[in-house]
Amino acid sequence: MPGRQLIMSFPVTATSHSLDEYRARGGYGALEKALRTMTPAEVTKEVTASGLQGRGGAAFEVGRKWQVVVYDDGQPHYLIANADEGEPGTFKDRWILENNPHVLLESMLISSYALGVRNCFVYIRGEFDLPYRRLAGAVEEAYAAGYFGERILGTDFCCDIVVYRGAGAYVAGEASGLIASLEGKKGYPRNRPPRLTVKGLYQRPTVVNNVESLSNVAWIIAHGAAAFKEIGTPKSPGTRLFSVSGHVNRPGVYEVELGYPWMKFLEEDCGGVRDGRAIKCVVPGGVSSKVLTGAEIRDLPLSHEALWDAGSTLGSGGMIVIAEGTCMVTLSQILMRFYHHESCGQCTPCRHGMGWLHRIMDRIVAGQGRPEDIERLYYISKFNDGTTICGLGDAAGYAISGILDKFRGEFEYYIEHKRSRFQGNLECPRSS
Amino acid sequence: MPEILLNGRPVQARGDQTVLQVALENGVFVPYFCWHPQLSVVGNCRMCLVEVEGRGLDIACNMPVSAGMKVLTDSDDVKAHRKAILQFITLNHPVDCGICDKAGECTLQDYHYAYNGEKSLSVDDKVRSTKFYNLSNRILLDNERCILCLRCTRFTHEVSKSMALGVERRGDVSNIRPVEDRPLGEDPYSDNIIDLCPVGALLSRQFLHKSRVWYLTPTPSVCPGCERGCTIRIWHRKPEWFVKSLDPRQNTAIARITPLENPAVNGPWICNKGRDLARIFERVRAEAPMLKGRPVPLAEALDAARRLIGAARHPVALVSSWGSNEELEAFKRYLGEVFRGHVKRDWLPEEGERIEDDLLIRPDKNPNTARARELFDEGEPAYHDGTDLVLVWGEGYDFARIPPQARVIFLNAYLQPENGHAEVFLPISIQTERAGHYTNFQGTVSAFEPCFPKAAAVTDAETLFRALAAPARGHP
Numbered sequence: 001m002p003g004r005q006l007i008m009s010f011p012v013t014a015t016s017h018s019l020d021e022y023r024a025r026g027g028y029g030a031l032e033k034a035l036r037t038m039t040p041a042e043v044t045k046e047v048t049a050s051g052l053q054g055r056g057g058a059a060f061e062v063g064r065k066w067q068v069v070v071y072d073d074g075q076p077h078y079l080i081a082n083a084d085e086g087e088p089g090t091f092k093d094r095w096i097l098e099n100n101p102h103v104l105l106e107s108m109l110i111s112s113y114a115l116g117v118r119n120c121f122v123y124i125r126g127e128f129d130l131p132y133r134r135l136a137g138a139v140e141e142a143y144a145a146g147y148f149g150e151r152i153l154g155t156d157f158c159c160d161i162v163v164y165r166g167a168g169a170y171v172a173g174e175a176s177g178l179i180a181s182l183e184g185k186k187g188y189p190r191n192r193p194p195r196l197t198v199k200g201l202y203q204r205p206t207v208v209n210n211v212e213s214l215s216n217v218a219w220i221i222a223h224g225a226a227a228f229k230e231i232g233t234p235k236s237p238g239t240r241l242f243s244v245s246g247h248v249n250r251p252g253v254y255e256v257e258l259g260y261p262w263m264k265f266l267e268e269d270c271g272g273v274r275d276g277r278a279i280k281c282v283v284p285g286g287v288s289s290k291v292l293t294g295a296e297i298r299d300l301p302l303s304h305e306a307l308w309d310a311g312s313t314l315g316s317g318g319m320i321v322i323a324e325g326t327c328m329v330t331l332s333q334i335l336m337r338f339y340h341h342e343s344c345g346q347c348t349p350c351r352h353g354m355g356w357l358h359r360i361m362d363r364i365v366a367g368q369g370r371p372e373d374i375e376r377l378y379y380i381s382k383f384n385d386g387t388t389i390c391g392l393g394d395a396a397g398y399a400i401s402g403i404l405d406k407f408r409g410e411f412e413y414y415i416e417h418k419r420s421r422f423q424g425n426l427e428c429p430r431s432s
Numbered sequence: 433m434p435e436i437l438l439n440g441r442p443v444q445a446r447g448d449q450t451v452l453q454v455a456l457e458n459g460v461f462v463p464y465f466c467w468h469p470q471l472s473v474v475g476n477c478r479m480c481l482v483e484v485e486g487r488g489l490d491i492a493c494n495m496p497v498s499a500g501m502k503v504l505t506d507s508d509d510v511k512a513h514r515k516a517i518l519q520f521i522t523l524n525h526p527v528d529c530g531i532c533d534k535a536g537e538c539t540l541q542d543y544h545y546a547y548n549g550e551k552s553l554s555v556d557d558k559v560r561s562t563k564f565y566n567l568s569n570r571i572l573l574d575n576e577r578c579i580l581c582l583r584c585t586r587f588t589h590e591v592s593k594s595m596a597l598g599v600e601r602r603g604d605v606s607n608i609r610p611v612e613d614r615p616l617g618e619d620p621y622s623d624n625i626i627d628l629c630p631v632g633a634l635l636s637r638q639f640l641h642k643s644r645v646w647y648l649t650p651t652p653s654v655c656p657g658c659e660r661g662c663t664i665r666i667w668h669r670k671p672e673w674f675v676k677s678l679d680p681r682q683n684t685a686i687a688r689i690t691p692l693e694n695p696a697v698n699g700p701w702i703c704n705k706g707r708d709l710a711r712i713f714e715r716v717r718a719e720a721p722m723l724k725g726r727p728v729p730l731a732e733a734l735d736a737a738r739r740l741i742g743a744a745r746h747p748v749a750l751v752s753s754w755g756s757n758e759e760l761e762a763f764k765r766y767l768g769e770v771f772r773g774h775v776k777r778d779w780l781p782e783e784g785e786r787i788e789d790d791l792l793i794r795p796d797k798n799p800n801t802a803r804a805r806e807l808f809d810e811g812e813p814a815y816h817d818g819t820d821l822v823l824v825w826g827e828g829y830d831f832a833r834i835p836p837q838a839r840v841i842f843l844n845a846y847l848q849p850e851n852g853h854a855e856v857f858l859p860i861s862i863q864t865e866r867a868g869h870y871t872n873f874q875g876t877v878s879a880f881e882p883c884f885p886k887a888a889a890v891t892d893a894e895t896l897f898r899a900l901a902a903p904a905r906g907h908p
Contacts, residue, residue, distance in 0.1 A: 345604060355524070389475065
């Protein structure tokens with residue numbers, strides 16, 4: 001067990017997601033505590049004091065985002081849980097939605113109370129079937145038990161929730177693209193300013209938080225910010241859910257206390273790399289984070305600051321372990337196909353750059369690469385960095401330039417010999 | 433008034449302005465495709481990237497000014513990024529300027545020469561898309577040339593409100609497409625998107641492959657289509673490019689009509705009727721003076737008219753609301769004492785034409801009713817048994833309303849059956865052949881200038897009124 005657990009702290013059974021079992025675990029106690037003993041400002045203060053960082057990718061402090069919303073500015077406010085989990089390699093929010101949906105709902109109620117929100121939303125990705133059914137079931141249970149609707153728990157607090165299913169676009173996971181999609185428009189991200197906490201959904205102050213970020217709020221209110229800060233490292237308090245995939249023996253979702261040694265986690269909890277191979281590299285947090293080689297991660301702890309220092313990020317917690325013998329060129333081709341397919345086409349550098357990256361990778365893999373292609377890949381990623389409306393263009397650039405920085409030789413080999421040094425291999429046999 | 437440093441020069445800005453607006457106001461050009469002063473900001477072309485010291489690059493069109501910010505519009509980083517943005521924009525653009533109507537007035541072409549100037553870095557095939565997509569019976573769409581600046585979709589959503597266009601699919605296969613059940617053909621302002629398009633993606637069917645734009649020159653004019661009096665540019669062939677061997681009528685034909693931006697009247701827009709003025713102006717002209725349908729020299733027709741005027745005891749006149757201020761005033765001056773003038777509406781709304789809306793189109797389909805009403809009486813003349821002479825100036829009057837005993841002097845520019853029914857017929861010039869002014873319904877006066885020489889044997893109405901008045905002043 002990699003450290004203490006806040007969200008995955010119970011054994012999963014066929015009924016562990018139900019309201020009854022959630023309450024048996026102490027569920028909705030934090031909501032009672034917040035509504036009966038705390039003012040909205042105190043809740044915000046507690047969340048801010050906890051230092052909770054966003055779990056969707058940018059690790060922006062939740063409290064700082066909330067503080068921009070002025071509680072009594074006379075406007076409607078909105079809270080949106082971003083459950084459009086689309087980053088390749090990431091499937092941690094899915095675990096919460098499937099197995100602990102009430103922790104999200106309770107946390108959203110507390111957050112809505114703190115932010116002066118009358119209507120909150122869950123934007124769930126359209127491909128999620130079981131998570132959607134579990135969440136919709138939980139919403140029904142919560143309404144029946146009086147946790148949503150008018151005068152919740154006999155207080156003056158009223159709150160309704162809408163679960164909205166997305167239509168399958170990666171960019172709709174970007175907060176402003178999500179809002180556009182929720183408003184019924186094409187999922188085009190918006191330019192900032194204005195920030196979403198100033199003008200978001202329906203041009204009103206809106207807080208968009210990742211499912212996992214929000215799910216920590218109930219624990220923080222129940223146990224206090226001080227207790228939360230004791231978990232993890234000083235700069236990265238709390239735990240993170242990692243969805244581990246790739247060439248490990250036990251892939252899956254793990255809750256890891258931040259600061260936990262990375263290799264220990266992979267070796268002990270994830271059962272080590274398949275086939276006893278060495279780690280070639282790891283995608284730490286979704287494919288939009290830069291890859292780190294086996295050597296680079298050897299002594300790293302799993303914390304935001306350690307990863308930032310190493311030139312990457314924990315991102316969305318989608319960890320992909322890549323064993324020796326994997327062809328990084330073929331892998332890059334697949335990644336670029338993804339970004340090309342998912343570019344919304346709104347702004348110029350990404351609309352054309354993603355297709356350009358994809359076509360160059362296709363050509364290299366087809367054995368028609370040219371020596372200048374590597375410079376061209378760098379060129380495209382350089383001029384997508386910071387020039388686009390949302391982060392998709394940047395992310396694709398980080399992904400390809402991160403791989404190129406570390407495995408340039410493999411690309412050069414492929415271009416020169418017109419074949420992969422590793423036979424285009426992406427698979428790794430399971431350890432017997 | 434926050435002060436910002438624009439390339440090191442302190443300039444004053446208003447708090448609600450963006451850096452792009454401040455730059456343009458202060459004579460610093462920042463290139464842009466998608467931004468338009470009359471449309472919302474989408475910031476998707478990324479061409480207007482500027483550098484703010486300490487904050488890096490961002491787009492100027494969406495950057496609010498803040499006091500003391502140091503903006504660089506021409507740093508090396510900005511130049512490198514502009515160049516790269518043009519590489520991206522032209523990546524899948526066909527660069528078929530040689531056969532593109534927009535060439536010569538294309539923003540992409542201009543920017544390429546100004547900010548890039550290099551050939552594409554890509555060796556891969558371009559993304560293919562639809563060409564000559566039929567958007568309406570007026571507009572074709574070339575998706576390969578489209579740079580997805582979304583000016584056209586924003587225009588239909590924010591200005592004309594027809595909501596007729598949207599974007600289909602995503603990424604580099606995104607296409608502008610018409611929205612189901614909202615036909616662009618029913619949008620009376622649709623052709624403005626052709627002007628808005630910074631590249632040659634939206635093509636006018638009327639103008640398709642008609643002329644290279646550099647063979648043409650615009651003459652400022654006023655649309656006579658309704659009492660709004662939008663200012664327009666009438667494009668016609670430059671004299672140095674007159675054709676000799678082909679049909680020479682091309683030399684005196686209207687090639688196309690575009691808006692002449694005018695904040696006081698029409699902003700940067702005009703309606704489709706204004707684009708179709710050739711349909712009005714290029715009808716067959718009446719070119720011979722006539723007496724009861726018999727062609728005669730002008731002097732003979734004028735003599736006959738003078739005799740009629742001199743003998744008349746109860747003459748009335750129907751004054752054209754298509755006459756310019758100068759012509760109306762000339763009529764008042766020379767013939768106002770003889771005739772009691774009544775304002776005539778030369779044009780009534782045609783079948784299917786939009787009567788009125790809250791953007792530009794006005795219910796009165798004549799350009800100068802406002803000035804005519806100031807000078808002359810409203811309404812139909814009170815004909816009686818003594819009415820012995822009716823002067824009709826301009827088309828659109830039903831001669832059956834004129835009492836049978838009355839003689840008719842008719843001034844008209846076009847070949848119409850009534851011309852032969854008049855006692856005296858005098859052909860007159862049209863707007864594109866003379867200079868003048870119209871007063872619109874708000875009282876704003878706009879000028880028009882001649883585009884073409886007068887057709888043979890026609891005379892300006894102003895000249896005719898002076899000539900007709902001669903006998904009234906002592907030569908019976």
